[in-house]
Amino acid sequence: MFDKDVSPDVTVYGPGDPELAVVCNVHGDEPTGARAVHRVLASGPEFERAVKFVVANPPASAAHRRGLDADLNRVFPGDPEADERERRLAAQLTEETADCDTVAIHTTHATPEPVAFVAEGDRRAVEIAAELPVGPVVNETPVTDSAFASTGGVVSVEAGRVEQPNAVAKAEMLIRTFLHAEGALPAAPPMHEPDAEYFEIYDRVEKPPGDESYELLARNFEPVAPGEAYAKSAEGLLTAEESFVPVLLSQSGYDDIFGYRGRAVGGTVDDALDAWVEGGA
Structure with missing residues (x-):
């Protein structure tokens, strides 16, 4: 039996109560987000607002597997009493980010350029996505209605291709842009602003x-x-x-x-x- 006390790894930086969150490793075999967060924190930024940095699935990350019992990005809002680790983690992650505008970093096999995913009906997520240096913004609800984005105020971003070094740089830029736009970091990174296009699957x-x-x-x-x-x-x-x-x-x-x-x-x-x-x- 697995350790039922499994939980996301949460660290808070900056003053005040956190109303912003950056989430990585929803899938344990996608380390790009964690590496980008490490780059941001290693630079010693002076946060002007509190930010939660969350490793969503520590056991799958340690095993370098997408998930151990289920795909975490398909079981929200989760169940705190479930026998599957990912369903427990989903419930805890939903609670941790309930009062936060959130960006979750992923990577993909499909495209080297960032793509943002939001849930239908979520005005705040659309507004957050519009702040980011992302071309395509996609409503995923018609096909994937149990993804993390369905919990509200969450933008899930595919930062680039899996395990490609430039994906880490793109993920870092996305995180810094989000935190600057929300007043948590004082300086915006230089970036190319792609033309936004909106799609639904x-x-x-x-x-x-x-x-x-x-x-x-x-x-x-x-x-x-x-x-x-x-x-x-x-x-x-x-x-x-x-x-x-x-x-x-x-x-x-x-x-x-x-x-x-x-x-x-x-x-x-x-x-x-x-x-x-x-x-x-």
């Missing part, structure tokens, strides 16, 4: 069962037209029945899917708020 792109010879042809966030091939394998081409925008498509990121089908919502915060939040902009 609505379905999964399934992999052919039993076929490992596939090759992706589509590029993430570039629309695929009806009848266009988005992948090929020894069995032939996979073509789109209807147009879609590929989101987090990769050959190795998931066991049973390539990624997700998405659609464009607009190019402004107001477009996103009108589409996802009651009362809109």
Whole structure:
């Protein structure tokens, strides 16, 4: 039996009661966020507001595994009495960040550029995402309604590719930008501000069962037209029945899917708020 006292690792820096949080290692095999946090703290910043820095899944991180009993990013809000470690951790992480604007750092196999994910109806998350140097902002609720972002006030960011050194630098920039925008750090990092685009995912792109010879042809966030091939394998081409925008498509990121089908919502915060939040902009 595992230690049922397992909990996230939480450290607070700065004066006052923390209303901001930076979360890393939701998945234990994604160390980029923790390395970026270490860089931020090693520079000796003078915090002007209190910030919680949270290692979400310490046991999976120690084992360098995505999860030990479940995928932590699919079991929110969790259960403090569950037999699965990740469900207990989800409940504790939900409580730890309940009163905080939060950015959670992830990495992906799909794209080297940062992508932000928010929950439908969460005005604050959309506003936080708009502060970050991120191009695509994606509403993930139609497909993944038990992710960390569903707890409210949380933006989950794929900072770059798994285990790529430049992903750490991008994650550090994202953290510093968030903390500066929220008044916790005095100086903003120099950065390139990409043009924001807003999308929502609505379905999964399934992999052919039993076929490992596939090759992706589509590029993430570039629309695929009806009848266009988005992948090929020894069995032939996979073509789109209807147009879609590929989101987090990769050959190795998931066991049973390539990624997700998405659609464009607009190019402004107001477009996103009108589409996802009651009362809109």
